[in-house]
Amino acid sequence: MARTPEFDRDAVLTSAMDAFWEHGYDGASMADLLAATGLSRSSLYAGFGGKHDLFLASYDCYRQQQAVGLRDALDGHASPHGIRVFFEQIVDGASDPRQQFGCMSTNQAAERGARDEAVRARVDEDFQQLEDAFAAHLREGRSAGTVPVDVDVDAAAGALVTAFSGFQLTVRAGLDRTRLHRALDHLFAPLIAR
Numbered sequence: 497m498a499r500t501p502e503f504d505r506d507a508v509l510t511s512a513m514d515a516f517w518e519h520g521y522d523g524a525s526m527a528d529l530l531a532a533t534g535l536s537r538s539s540l541y542a543g544f545g546g547k548h549d550l551f552l553a554s555y556d557c558y559r560q561q562q563a564v565g566l567r568d569a570l571d572g573h574a575s576p577h578g579i580r581v582f583f584e585q586i587v588d589g590a591s592d593p594r595q596q597f598g599c600m601s602t603n604q605a606a607e608r609g610a611r612d613e614a615v616r617a618r619v620d621e622d623f624q625q626l627e628d629a630f631a632a633h634l635r636e637g638r639s640a641g642t643v644p645v646d647v648d649v650d651a652a653a654g655a656l657v658t659a660f661s662g663f664q665l666t667v668r669a670g671l672d673r674t675r676l677h678r679a680l681d682h683l684f685a686p687l688i689a690r
Contacts, residue, residue: 503543506557508533513554517597520607521551521615552614558600559622566629575637576687579630579656580680586663587676598668602661627657634687644689652687659683 515524515532526547530537544550569582589595597603601622608615631653637643666676 503535503539505543508535508543509554509557512550513558513600514594516551516554517558517594517600517603520603522607524551552618555600555604555615555618559618562599562601562622563625566626570629570633574642575633575635575640576643576684578633579687580684583660583663583680583683584677586660586667587673587680589667595667599661599664602664603668605661623657626660627653630656637687637689642689643687647687656683 511532511534512529515528518524519528524547526537529535529547529550530540533540535543540546540550544553565585566582569585570578572578573581586595586599601619604615605619605623609619610616631649634643634647634649634652638645638647638649643649663676663679
């Protein structure tokens with residue numbers, strides 16, 4: 497019986513996540529992944545089964561980290577300011593310099609979502625969780641009087657998720673941050689009670 501190689505699984509997943517986040521699935525070569533993780537080819541296959549399995553495991557690691565960041569932004573601020581803070585972290589990259597690579601879920605929606613069912617299911621789940629979290633945050637604000645009572649929170653949350661992907665892609669493309677902040681002002685103006 498073959499022995500599974502010994503390595504720090506969390507560290508390997510974080511290193512693989514960084515490589516996939518920067519280069520995408522197709523752009524990350526096996527040589528890139530071996531260099532990033534420090535694994536040998538045989539250890540990678542024995543520990544993860546191959547590139548696709550390593551990708552899915554590292555993508556899940558990314559998704560867990562991003563869910564924590566979303567909760568921190570929303571729980572730490574009154575509505576709708578928590579969502580605004582979440583968007584500002586994207587635009588400014590303050591919480592993580594890897595934000596320059598955009599959102600891994602948005603990137604994968606474009607790269608593999610149409611042809612890889614496992615990726616598409618994860619992207620769908622991520623966007624639904626984001627929409628649900630935004631809607632719940634806006635409902636809190638509506639109850640507290642910080643979001644106008646006539647705001648359709650479900651429609652607004654859906655629009656914010658669509659805007660989220662756009663902001664992620666424009667950040668990755670290096671669009672001027674001043675323009676992005678002006679766009680945020682316009683996006684959030686109808687969500688703030690006067």
